[in-house]
Amino acid sequence: MAQGYIKAIELPQVIPVFPLPGSILLSRGQLPLNVFEPRYLNMVDDAMAGDRIIGLIQPLTGLDNPQPPLARVGCAGRITSFNETSDGRYLITLTGVCRFRVSSELQVKTPYRQVHADFAPFEADLRAPDPAADFDRDHFLDALRPYLEHRGLNVDWDTAEIAPQEALINSLAMALPFEPAEKQALLEAITLEDRAEALTALLRIEAAASDDDDGPAMQ
Missing domain, CATH: 1.20.58 (Methane Monooxygenase Hydroxylase; Chain G, domain 1)
Structure with missing residues (x-):
């Protein structure tokens, strides 16, 4: 069970996303983040006031676009550690919950981006693998x-x-x-x-x- 969720339908269907090239999050993995841009400080504030869920996703690179298209798949994480520095940055840890497919991006007034997330294709992420299972x-x-x-x-x-x-x-x-x-x-x-x-x-x-x-x- 990942962060208390058992089924994909229990996860929020609209989530904020943090586009970060070269970084991925996977179920039960932990990713420390140093958050300093005002729009993402706002995003963390809103997430902390709610279910603490943020989607980490890669933007598509190679495009000269201040709001580049997003990759088709990201991973939702829950903020499991939060600290604020004296200069106003947030040091957080995202713990992976479940991957999602972007169904659509919302037109929003928030400074950060939000998407409709389809978790159903990756519901197996919510179940930890058999600890006795191994590979070569x-x-x-x-x-x-x-x-x-x-x-x-x-x-x-x-x-x-x-x-x-x-x-x-x-x-x-x-x-x-x-x-x-x-x-x-x-x-x-x-x-x-x-x-x-x-x-x-x-x-x-x-x-x-x-x-x-x-x-x-x-x-």
Whole structure:
């Protein structure tokens, strides 16, 4: 059960959205955010006065538009941590509840954007996976090591070897510096197993590309 919700119909059908390129949120994942723009401070104020739900979604890039179109899928999160700094910023944590498909965007008077959210296609997000379920962890970690080494990144390998599949896959999908389109593909993967396969493929593709870049120049 994600943040007290059992069925998609229990979630609000109209939600505010925070467009953020290069960032995704997944069910039960936690995303810290530093909020400072006035329109999003307003959004957080309104969310805190209500159900605390905010949709994180990527804007479509490459368009010279002050209000770019939104990706077709985002993820609703609940504000589970809130702090206000002395200079007026909000430091919040969004905990992922359920992905949604944008049915339509509303014409609103609020300074922030709002959408009709269809949670039904992703209702399975509200149910935590079987903690005993696992995947080919060795195959995955073998793909992860060269990727991280090339970028000078690291993880707690002891934790990676025993962490539940969902926590491991979703946290890395959210945290690793993939391109926005790749992030979106990870977000839209239907099942956790699909996401694990897609993430493994991305790791291997980027590691292979790095090896090619490091190879000797041809004369």
